[in-house]
Amino acid sequence: MQSLRGTKDILPEEITSWQDIYYKVQQLFNKYNYNEIRTPIFEYTDLFFRSIGSDTDIINREMYSFKDKGERNITLRPEGTASIARAYITNKMHKHCKVNRLWYLGPMFRYERPQKGRQRQFHQLGIECIGSSSPLADTEIIRIADKILQTFYLDHYSIEINSLGNLEERAMYREKLKEYLNPYEKDLDEDSKKRLVNNPLRILDSKNLQVKEILSSAPRLTTFLKSKSMNHFYKVCEHLAYLNIPYVINEKLVRGLDYYNYTAFEIKTDQLGAQETICGGGRYDKLIEQLGGPATPSVGWAIGIERLLMLVKDKPYCSSKQLNIYIIAQGAESQKQAWNIIKIIEECNINFHLDLTEYSLTKKLGQANLLNAQVCFIIAEEEIKNNYITAKWLKNSSQQRIEFPYLKAYINAHKYLLNKKVAQ
Template sequence: MQAPRGTKDIIPEDIIFWQHIYKIANEILSLHNYKEIRTPLLEYTELFQRTIGHYTDIVNKEMYSFTDQGDRNITLRPEGTASIARAFISNKLYVAQKISRLWYFGPMFRYERPQKGRQRQFHQLGIECLGSCKPIADVEVIRLAINILQELQCKEYTLEINSIGNIEERNCYQEKLIEYLIKYKQDLDKDSQQRLNTNPLRILDSKNIKTQEILNKAPKLQQFLNLESLNHFNEICKHLTYLQIPYKINEKLVRGLDYYNYTAFEIKSISSKNNDTICGGGRYDQLIQQLGGPTTPSVGWAIGVERLLIIVKEKILTENNNNTIYIIIQSKENYHEIWDIIKIIEKYKIKFELDLSNSTLSKQIKKAYQLNIKICFIIGEEEIKNKKITIKWLKNHTQQQIHLFNLTKYLQYIKEYF
């Protein structure tokens, strides 16, 4: 049996990297009073249709949706923000405080062609700042993404930002954009021809060279922004400049989700061949109200963990030495006192591994060397008889015996050594 296409087992030798990313994110985000939230993998399909948009690729092509035994339309969540918005309303998180800072780390599901860094079950690390319309909130979330990437030694990236205005401004722009592009319809790539009638702003994001050449002379979204939109964006740029965070204004950056307004941004890796987007986000001031909640201007982002791991895995330093006590039992009789020794080790919270094989002493010690173990506790017939433990230090090939009643004191020394 194989895992389904587009899914991947995360085996123990890889999980340490995932735990490292989670640990760094938790430390940085907790420092800024962001609190972790975990939402269900299953949501009603309507949630994503209403928030992401009927004409987006996610809703049209990529969602894993089904009808359950209760005849309910259910979808495996394809992204995190809609679920956070739903949870924010369902649990009335807006009652306790005006600003809610939330973060999440978990799997998402989209039916796409699997490739390096992109799976059908993938994982996102994301944050949402709910309740503030101030530009400084946008800056806070962007800065946190930068802080996390830098702490993970991911330093080769570009930050691209844009203002996409509000719904009214985009509608006005959209009319002019269609009016311009309709003259070149036959020269556009097939996806862009279809989007001309459904989601014309996504044409700006086309990777087709000829389409991009046509767009170079198209109307610009910035020409349709009012003073409020421009001031919001300019304030963000001033803050980023003050913080010495380099950025590039990309006038074609619109993001692929319908709920965004004002700010849109992406962080792209320049160390990968395709300049992959590793973080994307923006502001969404109408989403929560659209779902039946109170007016709650919000901003957030999501990082693709698999893409991030490709970039930072080699830079994450893991401990070469295994700070584990390896317990070897060489006794033909049942040695129940081993549990007393284990209880004492547990009390000092020192990692240990009890060898469960029937191998010889030399083979068990060889296994310990293979695991980069520092210390072995050897308990044989003589040790049982004399109520002692033989301690073997593998690095310097020395060993000694201690009485069981001295084990507590000896573990204190080991813990300091580790």
């Protein structure tokens, strides 16, 4: 049996990195008073049609949709924001708190051509600040994204921002852009030709060199933005500058989802080849209202975990799992005594591995070395007879006998050494 194309097993030797990411971001979000939320992996298909937009690539060709046994149209979530907005409405979260700061981490699903850093089942870390129209909220979420990348010792990235204006301003610009591009239709690549009909703004982020040349003289979105939109954008830029967070204004940055307005931003790197975007997000003030909830201004972003892992590989925070104690019990009586040792180790809150092999003692010690264990607790016939345990420290090969009644005191006295990072 093979796994489905575009999916990947996350093996035990890889999962430590995933757990490290979860732990690090959880600590950071706790500081900023963002609370974790978990939504279902599948939703009614209509949720995504109404939120993402019927003319987007996700809706037209990337969603995993099906009918369940009740003949309901169901879709595996392709992104997180729509589900968060639905959960906000369903659970009447606006009644409990004026501003809800939320974060999530979980799998998403899109039918795309699998390539490095892009799977059909992929994972996103995201935050949503729901209930504030202040430019401070936009600045806060960008700052948090920047802090997360710094937490993982990343530095080869740039922050690009733009203002998309409100829905009316963007609609006016869309018509002007379409009017400008129509005479060049035959010179556009196939993707851009399709977008020209229903979603011309998406042509702005085309990677095709000929299309980029055509766009160089295209009308600019900023000329259609009124004072309210521009003031919001300038304030975000002012706050970023005050925080010494470098950014670049990219007037062709549009994002691929219809619900965005005002601020849009992406964090890009040159370390991932074609998959250059690590993080993307922006403001979506009308989405919750469009889905039947109260008028609720909101802003958020998402980071692709697979891409983040590609960047943090070999960084200092990301090392193999630490194993403290490896227990070797030779013989039936020793195996019974092992349970008493385990109880003591559990009380000391130290991790351990009970050897289950039928190997010789030499081979068991070899297994302990392979698992980067700090110390082996060995119990065999001699140890049972004299009521002691042999502690063999693998790094320096030192060895001690510990009488069983003093084992807990011994472990507590050596906690510093046990928790010290193993040299890789």
